[in-house]
Amino acid sequence: MAIAKAERLMNLALCLMNTTRPLSKRELRASIEAYREMEGGSEEAFNRMFERDKDDLRELGLIIETAESLDDEVGYLARRDRNRLPEVALDAEEAAALGLAARVWQQARLAEAASGALHKLRAAGVPFETEGAGSLGALEPHIPVHEAAFEPLMLAARDRRPVTFDYRKATAARPEQRHVEPWALECWRGHWYLAGWDRDRKAGRVFRLSRITGRVRTGSGKFTADVPDHVDVRETVARWGGEGATATARIRLRRGAGYPLRAKALDLRPVDAEWDELEIPYGRGLDARLVEFGPDVVVLAPAELRADVVDRLRAVAQGPTSEPAKG
Amino acid sequence: MANAIDQTRRMLSLVTYLRERPGARISDVARAFGISEAELIGDLDVLPMCGTSFRGGDLLDIDTDGERIWWHNVDDVAQPLRLAADEATALLVAARAVATLPGLREGDRQALLRATAKLEAAAGEAARGSARLSVTFEAEGSVFADVDRAIAERRRLRISYYSPGRDAVTEREVDPIRLFTVGHTYFEAWCRLSEDRRTFRLDRVAEIELLDEPADPPPVELRDLSQGLVQPSADDPEVVLEVGPAGRWVAEYYDHDHAEELPQGGLRITLRAADPLGLRRLALRLGADGRVVAPPELAASARQAAEAALAGYSEQREP
Numbered sequence: 001m002a003i004a005k006a007e008r009l010m011n012l013a014l015c016l017m018n019t020t021r022p023l024s025k026r027e028l029r030a031s032i033e034a035y036r037e038m039e040g041g042s043e044e045a046f047n048r049m050f051e052r053d054k055d056d057l058r059e060l061g062l063i064i065e066t067a068e069s070l071d072d073e074v075g076y077l078a079r080r081d082r083n084r085l086p087e088v089a090l091d092a093e094e095a096a097a098l099g100l101a102a103r104v105w106q107q108a109r110l111a112e113a114a115s116g117a118l119h120k121l122r123a124a125g126v127p128f129e130t131e132g133a134g135s136l137g138a139l140e141p142h143i144p145v146h147e148a149a150f151e152p153l154m155l156a157a158r159d160r161r162p163v164t165f166d167y168r169k170a171t172a173a174r175p176e177q178r179h180v181e182p183w184a185l186e187c188w189r190g191h192w193y194l195a196g197w198d199r200d201r202k203a204g205r206v207f208r209l210s211r212i213t214g215r216v217r218t219g220s221g222k223f224t225a226d227v228p229d230h231v232d233v234r235e236t237v238a239r240w241g242g243e244g245a246t247a248t249a250r251i252r253l254r255r256g257a258g259y260p261l262r263a264k265a266l267d268l269r270p271v272d273a274e275w276d277e278l279e280i281p282y283g284r285g286l287d288a289r290l291v292e293f294g295p296d297v298v299v300l301a302p303a304e305l306r307a308d309v310v311d312r313l314r315a316v317a318q319g320p321t322s323e324p325a326k327g
Numbered sequence: 328m329a330n331a332i333d334q335t336r337r338m339l340s341l342v343t344y345l346r347e348r349p350g351a352r353i354s355d356v357a358r359a360f361g362i363s364e365a366e367l368i369g370d371l372d373v374l375p376m377c378g379t380s381f382r383g384g385d386l387l388d389i390d391t392d393g394e395r396i397w398w399h400n401v402d403d404v405a406q407p408l409r410l411a412a413d414e415a416t417a418l419l420v421a422a423r424a425v426a427t428l429p430g431l432r433e434g435d436r437q438a439l440l441r442a443t444a445k446l447e448a449a450a451g452e453a454a455r456g457s458a459r460l461s462v463t464f465e466a467e468g469s470v471f472a473d474v475d476r477a478i479a480e481r482r483r484l485r486i487s488y489y490s491p492g493r494d495a496v497t498e499r500e501v502d503p504i505r506l507f508t509v510g511h512t513y514f515e516a517w518c519r520l521s522e523d524r525r526t527f528r529l530d531r532v533a534e535i536e537l538l539d540e541p542a543d544p545p546p547v548e549l550r551d552l553s554q555g556l557v558q559p560s561a562d563d564p565e566v567v568l569e570v571g572p573a574g575r576w577v578a579e580y581y582d583h584d585h586a587e588e589l590p591q592g593g594l595r596i597t598l599r600a601a602d603p604l605g606l607r608r609l610a611l612r613l614g615a616d617g618r619v620v621a622p623p624e625l626a627a628s629a630r631q632a633a634e635a636a637l638a639g640y641s642e643q644r645e646p
Contacts, residue, residue, distance in 0.1 A: 004331065004373065006335045014387075033376070059332065060335060060339070061408060063409070082409075083409050085407040085410065086409075088449040091438075094442035096438070097425075101422040101424075111417075114417035116411070117414035119336070122340070122344065123407055141507070142507065142508065158412060158459060168575070170575065170576055171573040172592065173572040173591055173592030183459065185459065185460050187462040189510045191510065211579075233461075258494065259495075260491075288614070291612055291636075292611050294611055294635065294636045295632060295639055297636070298636075306640075311614075312615070313640075317633035319626065
C-alpha cells in the first residue's frame with residue numbers, strides 16, 4: 001500500500017528540522033520510507049514528488065534552505081532557529097479574543113489557515129479556551145467569500161504574480177480580457193474588490209470580484225509597475241456608488257416617502273401639505289436612485305438630472321418594447 | 328489531496344502540544360484541535376511511522392490506550408513552529424476586522440489589539456502580506472450600541488424602520504435576539520407588530536429607543552446564516568426579469584434561482600419574492616436597462632408609477 005502523503009510530508013519535515021547539516025536529495029530519498037518505496041520509479045518522478053513536497057511544507061510555514069551537502073550536492077535543511085515560533089505571551093483574555101476572531105472566515109482556505117495558526121499558538125502554550133466557548137459580545141461577524149476568483153487572486157497578490165482574467169464591466173455587453181498586477185483585496189459592504197495595476201491601460205484599477213468571469217490565470221513573470229504604499233479600494237468604490245459627491249441637486253419629495261433621501265439631505269423644508277423640498281448630494285447614479293421613488297420624487301434642478309430622470313421614467317412608462325434591452 | 332496538507336499542519340502542532348502534556352486525554356486533545364476523536368486517532372496512527380531524524384533515527388514512540396496519549400521518547404524534535412504566511416494573514420486580517428466592530432466590548436477590543444500587535448511581532452516576515460487583504464464590517468455605531476445593550480439586558484426596543492420595498496418607515500416594538508454581520512450588520516428580533524421573526528438592517532433603523540419593558544421573544548431556532556440571509560420559500564411567486572448589460576448588477580444584489588445569459592450580453596433572471604410588488608422600485612430603477620417579464624402585475628405597477636411620475640413633471644415646471 002502506498003504510504004499516505006501526510007506521513008511522507010511529516011517524515012520530510014522532521015528530517016529537515018532535525019539535521020544539523022544539509023541533506024542531499026539522495027540522502028533524503030534513502031532515509032524516508034515513502035521515497036524508498038518508489039525504488040522502481042524514475043528519477044524524474046521522485047524529483048517531481050520531492051519538489052512538490054518541499055513546496056507544500058513551505059506553504060505550511062517551514063523555511064527550507066539550500067546549501068552544499070557533504071558530497072558536494074545541493075543539500076536541504078530547515079534550521080531550528082529560523083523555524084521556531086518566537087515566544088508569544090498572550091494572556092487568557094487576549095487569547096480568547098483572538099480565538100473568536102479566527103472564526104469569522106467562511107472561506108475554506110483561510111478558515112483552515114486561521115485554525116492552523118491557532119494550533120501552532122496553542123502548541124506553543126497560548127492558553128486558548130477550547131472551541132465553542134465564549135462570544136464576541138452579542139455579535140456574530142462573518143466574512144463572506146462566494147467568488148471563485150478569490151483564492152487565486154489572494155495567492156497572486158501574496159506572491160506578487162501577474163494575473164489574467166475575463167472581466168465584464170457593469171455596463172459592458174461582453175467580458176474583456178484584463179492583464180493585472182494584483183496589489184490588494186478588500187471586502188467592503190460584503191463584496192470583494194481587487195485593486196491592481198492594469199497593464200493594458202497602464203493605470204491603477206479596481207475590479208469587483210463578482211464581475212470576473214471564468215478562471216483566473218496566474219502568470220510566472222514579475223510585477224512591472226511599482227506597488228503603491230497605500231491602496232485605497234474603498235474610496236474608489238464609494239465614488240462608483242455616487243458617494244463623495246461634490247455637486248448638489250434640488251428635489252421635491254412627497255411627505256413620508258423617501259427616508260434614505262431625507263437621511264442624507266443637506267437641507268429640507270416643507271413646501272405645502274403634501275411636499276417637501278430637499279437639497280441632496282448629487283453624485284454618480286443619482287438618477288437611477290431617484291427613479292425608484294416613482295411619483296414621490298420630482299427633480300427640480302439641475303436640468304441634466306431632471307432630463308435623465310424623465311428619460312428613465314419614459315423608458316418604463318412605454319413598457320416592454322419588441323427591442324431587446326440595450327446597454 | 329488538499330487534506331494531507333491540513334493533516335500535516337495539524338500533526339506538526341500535535342507533536343509540540345503532546346510534548347508538554349504526557350498522558351493527555353484523547354477527548355481533550357480532539358476538542359483543543361477542533362477535530363473528532365476518530366480524526367485524532369487517525370493522526371496517532373500516522374505519527375509512530377514518522378522518524379525523528381535522518382538515517383537510523385528513532386520513530387516517534389507515541390501510543391494510546393484509547394483514552395490517553397503517551398509519548399515515550401520525547402525529545403526536542405517538537406519545537407513550536409513559526410507561522411506560515413497564510414496562517415498569519417488569515418488570523419491578522421480577521422483580528423483587525425473584528426477590532427473595528429463598534430459593538431465590541433471595549434475590554435475585548437483592547438485585548439484583541441494587544442493580541443494583534445504581539446502576533447504581528449511573532450509572525451515577523453510571515454505577517455508582511457497581511458496588508459494585502461482587508462475587511463471592513465459596516466455597523467452603525469449608535470444603533471448598534473442600543474441593540475447590543477437591549478440584548479444584554481433583555482429589554483424591548485421601539486424602532487422606526489425603513490422598508491425599501493414599501494418606501495415607508497414604520498414604528499414597531501421588537502424583542503432582539505441576536506446581532507450579526509455579513510457585509511452589513513443586521514439584528515434578528517421577534518417583531519411584536521407582525522408577531523413573527525424579522526431581520527433588520529442597522530443602517531435602515533431611522534430611530535431607536537430602549538424600553539424598560541423586558542424582552543420576551545418566544546423560543547426560536549436560530550437560522551444557519553451560511554446559506555444566505557434571504558431564504559425564499561418555494562411557494563413564493565416567481566419573478567422573471569430580462570436585463571441588458573447595464574442591468575447585470577441585479578444578479579449581484581438579488582438572490583436568484585437562476586440567471587441565463589441572453590444574446591447581446593443580457594441576462595434573464597428568475598427569482599422568488601414573497602411580495603413581487605415590493606420589487607416595483609427595482610423595475611423602475613432598471614429603466615431602459617431591463618424589463619419585467621413576469622408577473623404582469625409587477626410590470627403594470629411599475630408602468631403606472633412611471634406614468635404618474637411623468638405627470639408630475641408636466642405639471643411642475645422648473646420654478
